[in-house]
Amino acid sequence: MLNITIDGQTTQVPTGSAILDAASQLGVKIPTLCHLEMEEKCNQQTAACRVCVVEVEGRRNLAPACATPVMEGMIVKTDTERVHAARKTVVDLMLSDHPLDCLTCEQAGRCALQDLCYQYDLEQTSFPGQRNDFPIDTTNKFYSRNLNKCVACRRCVVICQNFQNTNAIGFGDRGFSTHPVAPFDRGMDESTCVSCGNCVSLCPTGALLPKSKEKFRSWEVSKVATTCSYCGVGCQMTLLTKDNKVVGVEPANGPSNDGLLCVKGKFAFNFINHPDRxxxxxxxxxxxxxxxxxxxxxxxxxxxxxxxxxxxGSEALAGLSSARVTNEENYLFQKLVRAGFGTNSVDHCARL
Incomplete structure (x- = not known):
């Protein structure tokens, strides 16, 4: 265990922990954009956004809290004028190339960049100049990409390459024009994308948005924790409901899915609202x-x-269960058929 002091508070963290982990343990809030709170070990912090910079005693430069490992006796300050100025400048630079259509943006109210602008009193950018003008990609059946709203946090690339292992996107170009690209910078319909939607769920801005049939604002919906019913894996997720209708789905960090969903869990929810259900x-x-x-x-x-x-006789009976129910329910069903019906003719559709 390593000792670290953050803003006058001391705690102990395991070797290999980052400053951000220690701050979270102490309840010290450090803003982030690129950080992914995922339990998988393949999550290597990219430190792409630099919003989480802090002062470390004995170091000349500010350090990204998400990617700086804790050292024994480290003293960290997260709430100084220098730190605030650096974070504000970083957000200001992001805003310089970001469309200011917050009134009509579907991500309004749940946009991390919008929250940071409010936190650091930014109403407009201090660096007006050239803006990117990428065409909006609507070739995917389930979501659209507006890269003019991308802040290059790399969340989508990390989740696609390290967690989903699809490698449908990477970063292309350099400098001002850096942006996530599918192979040869073509539409997502020509990539290896499996439409899992995890990049959409993790995008901090309105660059990636689901093609929803219902329009809603974040403050209009209620959230209901539930388990996906499409297979027996038991992925945890949160239903977004408005006017007694399901209008969206967000992944939850459960033990079987670690905050991820597949295309069915993320997008195939409209059957819930169908009148023939x-x-x-x-x-x-x-x-x-x-x-x-x-x-x-x-x-x-x-x-x-x-x-x-x-x-x-018993052999005239048979039972067929579903892979959509839990393992416990399947166990009880086969026990009912074998012990209650008196037959071993029991099966289920083990499709995932």
Whole structure:
């Protein structure tokens, strides 16, 4: 364990921890843009944004808190005039090449750059000049890319290369024109993108946005923690709801998905709002399906199973479960079929 003092508070952290980890342990807030709070070991901090710079006693230059390892006895200051001035300049430079359409931007209210501008009292840039004019890429079926709003934080590239292992994008050009690119700087439809949407979830600005059917603001939605029902992995996620309708999905940091989702979990949620979705059991009466209570449905199932078993024997029965339910539910189902029905004819569609 290593001892470190941050803004007069002392704590101990494991060897290999960054200053940002120690600050988080102490409850000291350090702003970031490029940092990913992911548990995977392949997350190597890029220190691309330089918003998290701090003063370290004995060092001449400011150090990025996310990528500077803690040393024994290190003394750090995060709230000095020099630190504030440096952070403000960094944000100011980002703003110099960023569209100021916050009133109509879909990311308004949840934009990290907008929050930093508010924190450091920036209403307009001090460095007016040339701006990039990238064409908006709408070739992907699920999201659009407006690289004019990109701040080169590298989150999308890191998540695509190190976590998703898709390598659909990297950084191209140099200097002022540096931006995330698909191979040969073509549209995302010609890349190896699998449309997982993790880059969209992690983008701190409005550069990457889902093609939502519903328009909403961040303050208009309620958040509901749930488990993805598309397969048995059990990915944790958060549903965004407005007017009793699901309008979006955000990944949650669960033990099975580590803050990631696939294309189904991220984008395939509109079935929830479909008017044809079954919300109660249906029983066929006189050739027509009619709604029934769960008690009626269970009674009918029990009666039919008993009838078939008594007339044709246990081997006339079989059970088919779904890969969408949990392992525990599948275990209980096979136990019901084997012990209750008296047959080993049980299976499930193990598709992920």
């Amino acid at each position: 079954l919300t109660s059991p249906l029983i066929k009466k006189d050739g027509q399906f009619v709604e029934a209570s769960w008690e009626e449905a269970y009674d009918l199932i029990i009666d039919k199973v008993k009838t078939v078993k008594s007339e044709y």
